[in-house]
Structure formats: structure tokens, C-alpha cells
């Protein structure tokens with residue numbers, strides 16, 4: 001979709017274990033991966049960086065990046081943008097704008113209002129699973145909030161010893177016009193919106209958008 005050119009310098013925000021960093025680096029691009037999780041950075045340094053001179057990993061909060069005109073492309077992959085509140089979204093877009101070279105490109109994905117599910121509760125008993133290798137009960141509550149439209153999922157995890165963990169995940173659900181306005185307000189020009197970052201074409205019911213936005217000059 002956006003071919004990563006071999007001499008490009010790429011910034012992958014929230015790189016996690018570095019799966020995409022590796023793919024970008026294999027084209028010959030120089031890639032910097034940033035993640036808040038020390039565990040992910042340790043994994044990435046151990047299993048992804050090995051043998052690649054053109055890969056760098058740093059543990060840091062991407063809301064604190066302070067690069068100027070340094071990257072040809074910045075990526076934020078797997079709907080991370082939707083987990084940020086509006087203040088954080090604005091801050092991150094300003095920082096990314098500054099970190100890109102003139103004409104640089106920001107590539108990211110969001111969840112759309114079409115993905116909205118209804119408010120619900122479900123209970124399951126698991127021998128082991130995503131939240132624990134040991135048996136647990138999972139109570140999942142889904143909530144929908146308005147202004148801005150947001151889906152909240154609360155997982156209540158009850159272990160065999162009765163201990164309880166509550167995890168809350170939020171996804172801001174975007175309309176196309178909101179994505180476009182947000183990017184325009186931050187001096188990006190939307191070049192393309194796809195169904196996802198694989199570059200599949202949009203449909204009326206797209207539940208995600210893969211967005212390509214180019215840095216524009218501040219007037």
C-alpha cells in the first residue's frame with residue numbers, strides 16, 4: 001500500500017514485540033521502534049534486533065517523543081490511537097507532525113462507529129486463557145458512551161483463590177469525517193483511507209480504517 005523504500009527512516013510507535021519493525025527493516029529501511037512496555041522492548045531486542053544493524057528499540061512513552069524532521073514515515077498500528085483520550089490524540093498528532101520530514105507520512109488505523117456493539121454482559125469459565133494460565137472466571141461487560149462515541153469493555157477476572165482483577169479497555173469509535181477533521185486540524189492531508197492497513201478497499205460497513213496522511217505545511 002505504502003511501499004517502504006529502502007533508504008527511508010521509519011518510526012514505529014507502540015511497536016510491541018517488533019513484528020512490523022522487522023518487516024519494515026527487511027526492506028532495508030532504518031527503523032526505530034518505541035514502546036512503553038519494558039517486556040516488549042526486551043523481547044524485541046532479543047529476538048528482532050539480532051542481526052539487524054538498521055533496527056533500534058527504545059522504551060519510552062510515545063506521547064513524550066521529541067524528534068524534529070527526522071522520519072520519512074511514522075506508524076501506529078493496531079488501533080492504539082483509539083485507546084487515547086482526545087488530549088492525548090491531539091498531543092500525539094502534534095508530536096508526529098514535528099517528527100516527520102517535510103512530506104513525511106503518518107500511517108495508522110482506527111476502529112469505526114460500524115464496529116459498535118450493544119451493551120452486554122457475558123460470563124465464562126476458563127481452564128486457562130488470555131488473562132491467566134490458571135483457571136479463572138471472566139465477566140465481560142460492554143458499555144457504550146456518547147460524545148465522543150466510545151466502547152468500553154470491562155473484564156472482571158476472578159481467580160481460584162477468589163482474588164479479583166478488573167481490567168477496563170476503551171476504544172474511541174470514529175466516523176470518517178472525524179478522522180479527516182482531526183488530521184486537517186493537525187496539518188496533515190489525508191491521502192487515502194482503506195478498510196485496513198492491508199490496503200483493502202473501503203466498504204460502507206468498514207469496521208476499521210487504515211489511514212495514510214501526509215504532513216502538510218503549517219500555514
Ligand SMILES: C[S@@+](CC[C@H](N)C(=O)[O-])C[C@H]1O[C@@H](n2cnc3c(N)ncnc32)[C@H](O)[C@@H]1O
Pocket residue numbers: 013014015016017018019020034035036037040060061062063076077078079080
Ligand atoms: C495493541 S499493541 C500493538 C503492537 C504493535 N503495533 C503490533 O501491531 O503488533 C499496542 C502497543 O502499544 C504500546 N503502548 C501503549 N501506549 C503506549 C505509549 N503511551 N507509549 C509507548 N507505547 C505504548 C503497548 O505497550 C503495546 O505494546
